Amino acid sequence: MKFLPILGLVASLTSTTQAHGVFSTLFINNISQGDGKCLRTSFAADNISSPITDIDSPEMACGIAGQTPAPDTCAIKAGAKLSFEFRLWASGSLPETGNNSHLGPMAIYAKQMGDASSVDPAGSGWFKLWEYGYDEMSGTWATEKLMANDGIVSVQIPSAIPTGKYLIRPEIIDLHNLEASPAQFYIGCAQVSIIEGSSKPLRVPTDDMVSIPGHIKASDPGVHFNSHPSAIKTFPYILSGPRVYEFHGAKEITEVAFGPLNDPSRIVSAPALASSMTRPIAIRGAGRVRHREL
Ligand SMILES: *[C@@H]1O[C@H](CO)[C@@H](O)[C@H](O)[C@H]1NC(C)=O
Ligand SMILES: *[C@@H]1O[C@H](CO)[C@@H](O)[C@H](O)[C@H]1NC(C)=O
Numbered sequence: 001m002k003f004l005p006i007l008g009l010v011a012s013l014t015s016t017t018q019a020h021g022v023f024s025t026l027f028i029n030n031i032s033q034g035d036g037k038c039l040r041t042s043f044a045a046d047n048i049s050s051p052i053t054d055i056d057s058p059e060m061a062c063g064i065a066g067q068t069p070a071p072d073t074c075a076i077k078a079g080a081k082l083s084f085e086f087r088l089w090a091s092g093s094l095p096e097t098g099n100n101s102h103l104g105p106m107a108i109y110a111k112q113m114g115d116a117s118s119v120d121p122a123g124s125g126w127f128k129l130w131e132y133g134y135d136e137m138s139g140t141w142a143t144e145k146l147m148a149n150d151g152i153v154s155v156q157i158p159s160a161i162p163t164g165k166y167l168i169r170p171e172i173i174d175l176h177n178l179e180a181s182p183a184q185f186y187i188g189c190a191q192v193s194i195i196e197g198s199s200k201p202l203r204v205p206t207d208d209m210v211s212i213p214g215h216i217k218a219s220d221p222g223v224h225f226n227s228h229p230s231a232i233k234t235f236p237y238i239l240s241g242p243r244v245y246e247f248h249g250a251k252e253i254t255e256v257a258f259g260p261l262n263d264p265s266r267i268v269s270a271p272a273l274a275s276s277m278t279r280p281i282a283i284r285g286a287g288r289v290r291h292r293e294l
């Protein structure tokens with residue numbers, strides 16, 4: 001793999017890419033693991049924030065380059081809070097948390113992997129941990145909640161989940177540009193090892209288990225609902241994919257989704273920075289100082 005100098009990366013993005021959004025950073029219990037750490041996501045300069053639009057592509061599983069294992073697997077305890085940061089560009093060189101004209105639903109999926117560091121993520125075994133579509137009361141799409149929350153979406157990993165290696169996959173489906181393009185998927189995967197979970201094997205009912213690609217069909221109404229502000233809409237918006245699989249006690253998982261993080265420093269530790277420097281992703285240093293925290 002060719003590693004680009006950071007400045008070159010930013011410059012080429014500026015000139016060639018229409019930026020959309022990219023999953024850049026994993027947080028465990030509110031603490032950043034460092035940009036790019038434990039992530040399977042696209043770090044290629046020319047498509048660093050591009051969506052997947054081919055719903056049958058293996059890249060639907062973990063995104064562009066998602067079949068390449070991450071060098072690191074992050075250990076988390078069952079019951080931990082995981083947060084996923086989306087940015088307009090992975091480098092954070094623009095302050096935006098994503099393209100705010102992008103409107104649509106979000107979901108978080110998981111898949112147990114025998115060996116998270118080598119297995120191809122495409123195929124069966126995926127189940128849904130959380131989803132959010134459109135809130136008719138407030139007139140808000142999931143993506144608007146995401147941007148209002150500094151690009152952060154969180155999920156509480158069920159404490160009853162079996163111990164093992166998993167990929168955790170946040171998914172944004174942008175529906176604002178359906179007149180010109182199919183639904184746009186923004187995805188990536190966190191590569192994690194869940195510890196102190198249930199010692200029983202994972203048993204998700206077959207109805208709740210899906211293949212990715214394949215979890216959403218091209219004909220699914222959920223990917224044909226034009227979210228553009230000027231489009232005529234007939235609510236409710238029906239979410240795509242399987243229903244959320246509820247491990248017992250799983251009500252806990254919905255409440256943290258668009259809540260704040262509590263990472264007082266947002267300082268990425270030096271070892272984490274050094275490690276993410278080995279990937280072709282630009283680092284913006286000591287976490288991001290967020291206006292609302294000032
Ligand atoms: C956001 O998306 C719109 C529509 O696709 C595009 O015209 C615009 O250039 C994008 N903005 C940024 C900052 O990438
Ligand atoms: C993304 O960019 C990389 C590096 O140039 C290239 O190999 C890959 O084919 C691109 N993928 C897509 C979907 O454009």
Ligand SMILES: *[C@@H]1O[C@H](CO)[C@@H](O)[C@H](O)[C@H]1NC(C)=O
Nearest residue numbers: 029030081259260261262263
């Ligand atoms: C994360 O931060 C939120 C907001 O301050 C707080 O309510 C929550 O308890 C924190 N969670 C953990 C696991 O530290």
